[in-house]
Amino acid sequence: xxxxxxxxxxxxxxxxxxxxxxxxxxxxxxxxxxxxxxxxxxxxxxxxxxxxxxxxxxxxxxxxxxxxxxxxxxxxxxxxxxxxxxxxxxxxxxxxxxxxxxxxxxxxxxxxxxxxxxxxxxxxxxxxxxxxxxxxxxxxxxxxxxxxxxxxxxxxxxxxxxxxxxxxxxxxxxxxxxxxxxxxxxxxxxxxxxxxxxxxxxxxxxxxxxxxxxxxxxxxxxxxxxxxxxxxxxxxxxxxxxxxxxxxxxx
Amino acid sequence: xxxxxxxxxxxxxxxxxxxxxxxxxxxxxxxxxxxxxxxxxxxxxxxxxxxxxxxxxxxxxxxxxxxxxxxxxxxxxxxxxxxxxxxxxxxxxxxxxxxxxxxxxxxxxxxxxxxxxxxxxxxxxxxxxxxxxxxxxxxxxxxxxxxxxxxxxxxxxxxxxxxxxxxxxxxxxxxxxxxxxxxxxxxxxxxxxxxxxxxxxxxxxxxxxxxxxxxxxxxxxxxxxxxxxxxxxxxxxxxxxxxxxxxxxxxxxxxxxxxxxxxxxxxxxxxxxxxxxxxxxxxxxxxxxxxxxxxxxxxxxxx
Numbered sequence: 001x002x003x004x005x006x007x008x009x010x011x012x013x014x015x016x017x018x019x020x021x022x023x024x025x026x027x028x029x030x031x032x033x034x035x036x037x038x039x040x041x042x043x044x045x046x047x048x049x050x051x052x053x054x055x056x057x058x059x060x061x062x063x064x065x066x067x068x069x070x071x072x073x074x075x076x077x078x079x080x081x082x083x084x085x086x087x088x089x090x091x092x093x094x095x096x097x098x099x100x101x102x103x104x105x106x107x108x109x110x111x112x113x114x115x116x117x118x119x120x121x122x123x124x125x126x127x128x129x130x131x132x133x134x135x136x137x138x139x140x141x142x143x144x145x146x147x148x149x150x151x152x153x154x155x156x157x158x159x160x161x162x163x164x165x166x167x168x169x170x171x172x173x174x175x176x177x178x179x180x181x182x183x184x185x186x187x188x189x190x191x192x193x194x195x196x197x198x199x200x201x202x203x204x205x206x207x208x209x210x211x212x213x214x215x216x217x218x219x220x221x222x223x224x225x226x227x228x229x230x231x232x233x234x235x236x237x238x239x240x241x242x243x244x245x246x247x248x249x250x251x
Numbered sequence: 252x253x254x255x256x257x258x259x260x261x262x263x264x265x266x267x268x269x270x271x272x273x274x275x276x277x278x279x280x281x282x283x284x285x286x287x288x289x290x291x292x293x294x295x296x297x298x299x300x301x302x303x304x305x306x307x308x309x310x311x312x313x314x315x316x317x318x319x320x321x322x323x324x325x326x327x328x329x330x331x332x333x334x335x336x337x338x339x340x341x342x343x344x345x346x347x348x349x350x351x352x353x354x355x356x357x358x359x360x361x362x363x364x365x366x367x368x369x370x371x372x373x374x375x376x377x378x379x380x381x382x383x384x385x386x387x388x389x390x391x392x393x394x395x396x397x398x399x400x401x402x403x404x405x406x407x408x409x410x411x412x413x414x415x416x417x418x419x420x421x422x423x424x425x426x427x428x429x430x431x432x433x434x435x436x437x438x439x440x441x442x443x444x445x446x447x448x449x450x451x452x453x454x455x456x457x458x459x460x461x462x463x464x465x466x467x468x469x470x471x472x473x474x475x476x477x478x479x480x481x482x483x484x485x486x487x488x489x490x491x492x493x494x495x496x497x498x499x500x501x502x503x504x505x506x507x508x509x510x511x512x513x514x515x516x517x518x519x520x521x522x523x524x525x526x527x528x529x530x531x532x533x534x535x536x537x538x539x540x541x542x543x544x545x546x547x548x549x550x551x552x553x554x
């Protein structure tokens with residue numbers, strides 16, 4: 001897509017057309033383009049430029065890879081990350097096409113197994129573990145998470161309820177309770193940081209309540225990991241979750 | 252700057268009676284120089300990873316200009332030690348930090364104070380269709396929800412992870428555009444099209460993809476003469492349209508669309524041919540019933 005000026009010049013070439021209706025339409029288009037503020041954000045232009053860059057610099061340069069991916073996907077990771085625009089794992093951990101089946105939701109939460117609720121998350125776990133047979137599940141929390149802040153501050157701050165957000169972040173209540181018990185004397189910002197990490201641990205525990213995850217862990221075909229991306233200081237922490245089974249008795 | 256050290260992180264956890272986890276292997280990455288601390292390190296000799304991340308050897312990470320060391324990548328591909336997985340993730344983060352974070356420090360510092368994305372994207376969790384890759388969204392540009400088959404449930408279905416994200420993006424972040432992106436060869440849509448009429452309540456996949464049942468109905472009536480693969484393709488696009496209709500069932504979304512404060516778009520990424528279609532909902536205050544065709548404008552096809 002060329003510049004605004006190029007588009008206008010291109011259209012002017014059609015003004016010699018004898019079709020009056022077409023000429024009128026083209027004049028209207030030119031006026032519209034001329035009145036446009038070149039600094040105004042154009043979402044369509046943004047999407048097109050992004051796609052063109054991907055096609056030219058990645059897709060067309062690696063035909064074998066993309067031919068293979070067109071036939072199927074064999075990701076080694078299932079990743080849970082926050083919907084926050086600043087924390088996409090494709091950037092911070094450089095996941096390439098085909099590497100990570102990725103769920104993104106508010107505050108990167110994984111609810112406990114419940115047949116009646118949260119079928120969206122359940123479907124992603126079931127598909128990734130049972131169908132795609134991923135080997136690793138990685139839950140990534142992050143700094144200054146709006147969802148965790150909401151969990152930590154509402155309803156105590158008497159703010160108006162958000163119908164859907166509040167119902168969702170309630171999943172993290174056990175993490176909030178634990179953080180308030182241990183760190184309740186700290187400033188809110190520090191409590192939120194602790195809760196961001198505690199919520200990742202809670203999500204890892206919740207993952208263990210899914211039957212297909214239990215089987216994968218028992219067969220040692222699945223690993224669970226927690227991550228924390230701190231975009232204030234440019235740091236990343238990674239932990240592995242290793243549940244233990246203690247043999248109690250045999251008969 | 253004080254940083255939570257791995258040992259205290261583990262200790263907090265170990266002292267808990269709430270969670271039954273008893274050990275962590277912890278790797279912390281501090282600053283531009285690599286420094287790892289290992290606590291409670293345990294090599295699990297019975298655990299084997301598969302060949303790790305072999306696709307990486309064929310691909311340049313986005314934004315980098317230097318070539319990756321092929322020999323180093325071959326060694327990674329051959330190794331079965333689980334620790335190489337951590338090493339690889341660590342190196343990936345450090346490359347991001349060096350080539351993106353530190354080279355655009357002012358921008359990232361601004362982002363740390365708050366996000367103001369212009370887009371909310373709803374895309375599939377499929378590993379091949381990340382919008383940050385295919386549409387080049389950079390940190391700060393797009394608030395993103397990813398679920399199986401990029402579905403948007405209607406307002407009356409009650410609270411879910413997808414509409415919690417919608418509520419945040421529209422009412423709190425005040426995004427100007429919502430883009431729902433479908434894609435080719437979608438496993439979730441295939442599952443929807445393959446479903447028998449009786450619902451198998453033991454499967455989460457079935458319980459979730461049923462959100463797209465109207466798209467399946469429309470496809471069956473419009474495209475029953477086509478082969479199954481073509482029907483699935485039809486349904487992939489039909490499902491995007493139905494998700495756009497479902498977006499309008501949220502009163503706070505419809506109000507903003509009616510006022511021109513919010514635009515709703517559909518997209519379709521075909522990774523077989525590498526093409527992208529995009530269309531925009533043409534809202535004129537008409538009554539959008541469940542079975543009405545979606546009025547669209549500005550349909551583009553890029554190849």
